Amino acid sequence: MKxxxxxxxxxxxxxxxxxxxxxxxxxxxxxxxxxFLGEIPQRxxxxxxxxxxxxxxxxxDSNDYSIIRVLKALGLxxxxxxxxxTWTEFMTPGKGPSALGQAVRxxxxxxxxxxxxxxxxxxxxxxxxxxxxxxxxxxxxxxxxQTFKAACDYADLAAPGLPDPAKPPGxxxxxxxxxxxxxxxxxxxxxxxxxxxxxxxxxxxxxxxxFEDIGKYILGNTSxxxxxx
Numbered sequence: 001m002k003x004x005x006x007x008x009x010x011x012x013x014x015x016x017x018x019x020x021x022x023x024x025x026x027x028x029x030x031x032x033x034x035x036f037l038g039e040i041p042q043r044x045x046x047x048x049x050x051x052x053x054x055x056x057x058x059x060x061d062s063n064d065y066s067i068i069r070v071l072k073a074l075g076l077x078x079x080x081x082x083x084x085x086t087w088t089e090f091m092t093p094g095k096g097p098s099a100l101g102q103a104v105r106x107x108x109x110x111x112x113x114x115x116x117x118x119x120x121x122x123x124x125x126x127x128x129x130x131x132x133x134x135x136x137x138x139x140x141x142x143x144x145x146q147t148f149k150a151a152c153d154y155a156d157l158a159a160p161g162l163p164d165p166a167k168p169p170g171x172x173x174x175x176x177x178x179x180x181x182x183x184x185x186x187x188x189x190x191x192x193x194x195x196x197x198x199x200x201x202x203x204x205x206x207x208x209x210x211f212e213d214i215g216k217y218i219l220g221n222t223s224x225x226x227x228x229x
Contacts, residue, residue: 020136022134033151040090045091046083049068115129119152
């Protein structure tokens, strides 16, 4: 009977621990995180976020303390549990959702590479995303998913400086010159610079065919009549 080398077994166990380790922050009480985020703009900024702070805000379960590691990952509190500048921005009217949105995009960046709006994906698809980029037991994966969704509830994911995933980028507005002054402000004009390198030693007819194809298939001009053979 062959024995598995002890070194190989230990290596496999180490690999298992590596692949199953959660890579995203999570709370054992995602709804408590959701409640806490909703309270931040409504309350004075505390000196520290600790068990007493949580109890004072109505979060008295021992598992509620797990939300603090998520607040740290988002940059809302520092390593000493003290509110940061991001916390202040989150409290500020008109800036809060954008500030949190940038933090969400940073913490869960791999999800935004898989989907323009991962916060609107089904739990089944999100589980697939987290299985790809994170790890842990089924329960831990579920906590990670719900923690992500709780943070997204208070985040503007189209934060300043970032593209809105729900809207295609707008076309540049044309300058109002000549005829364009009379057009509606909502109209857009596209200017295309086409650089053509023609092959040498071709006949005139060959060049005409080339320009006809450019008109039809690149510029979309279907009114060009076919060339005479």
